Amino acid sequence: MTDEPVELEDGDDLETPPAGEAILVELPPEEAGARLDKTLAAHLHDISRARLQALIADGALSFAGLVLTDASRKAQAGLYRLVVPPPTPAEPEPEAIPLSVLYEDAHLIVVDKPAGMAAHPAPGSETATLVNALLHHCGDSLSGVGGVARPGIVHRLDKDTSGVMVAAKTDAAHAGLSALFAGHDIERLYIALTRGAPHPRSGDIATRIGRSPHDRKKMAVLRSGGREAITHYKTEQAWGPAEKPLAARVACRLETGRTHQIRVHLASLGAPCLGDPLYGSGPPAAAVREAMAEAGLSRQALHAAVLGFHHPITKKWMRFETKLPEDLQRLTAALAEKL
Known part of the structure; x- marks a missing residue:
C-alpha cells in the first residue's frame, strides 16, 4: 500500500462498495x-x-x-x-404480460410501456420486464433479447416512467436503431408534471451529467466529467399564482439521452417531477399534495409522449404519440380543480 494519501477527485466517492x-x-x-x-x-x-x-x-x-x-x-x-456484483440472469424467461403495441413489423416493435414495468431484468426487477413480455409476444422473431446487455432494447425508460419505446426484432434493425440513437437522429418528447414551474419558463439547458459524487444511486449536473446532456423545454401550462406557480406541465425535447436526464435537468431548474423519489427534494404545496393523493400518484409524473425515427430498414419516417396515462390525467384534472 502506498504511503501517499489518496486525494479525492471529481467522480470519487466515500461510500461503501456494493456487495459481491x-x-x-x-x-x-x-x-x-x-x-x-x-x-x-x-x-x-x-x-x-x-x-x-x-x-x-x-x-x-x-x-x-x-x-x-x-x-x-x-x-x-x-x-x-x-x-x-452477481450477474443479471442471462436468459430471461418469456412471460405472458399484456402489451400495448403501437406498431409491429418483421424488423421492430413499438410499444406504450406502462409505469411500473422495468425495461430489462436487473437486480430487484428480474421478472415482469419489457424484455420478458417481448420474448413471449414475439417469440423467435425477436433478435437477441436474451442477453444481459439488453440487446434488442436500444433505449430505456426508467421503470416508473411511462411511454413510447421501440425494440429491434432483427440484428439489422438493432444496429440501425442503435446508430440513430447514438447520432441523436430521433424525435423524443416527454411530458412532465412538476413541482412549481421551471425558471425561466422555457429554454434550453445544456450541462454535463454523471453519477453524483455524494450518492451513487443518483445522477447529477457536474462541473467536469460526466457526459454532455441537452434538453429543450417549454412550460405548456402552470397552476397557481402567475408569479410563482405551484405546479406546471412541461414539455421536454431530448437532444441527448442520458440516464435520468429530464429528471435531473428539471430538478436543477427548481421544478422536479411531482412524485419523484430521487430528485423531488422538498414537499410540494398542500393543494398539490392533495391533488397527488386524489390522483393516486405513486411514481414520478413523467411520460414519454412522442417517439419519431426513420425506420432502420425501409428508411420511412415513423412517428408515434401517446396520451398521458390515467394517473397523470387524473393528476392534471385535480391540479386544475384545486389551483
Missing part, C-alpha cells in the same frame, strides 16, 4: 501514472475494459479505503479492491 465477489489487484510502482482503467484491465483477463469502466462508475473499485469512480484518473502503486 471481491477481486484484489496489486499494482507495482512501475505501473503508476498510467490511466487507471487501462492499467487494471491488463490484470483482469475475465473483465473487459468497458465492463471495468461501468463497474468503476458504479462505485465498485476502492483503494486505501476510498471508493474511486473516475476511470480516467492516474493509477497509483498499491492494492485495489474491485467488487463484482
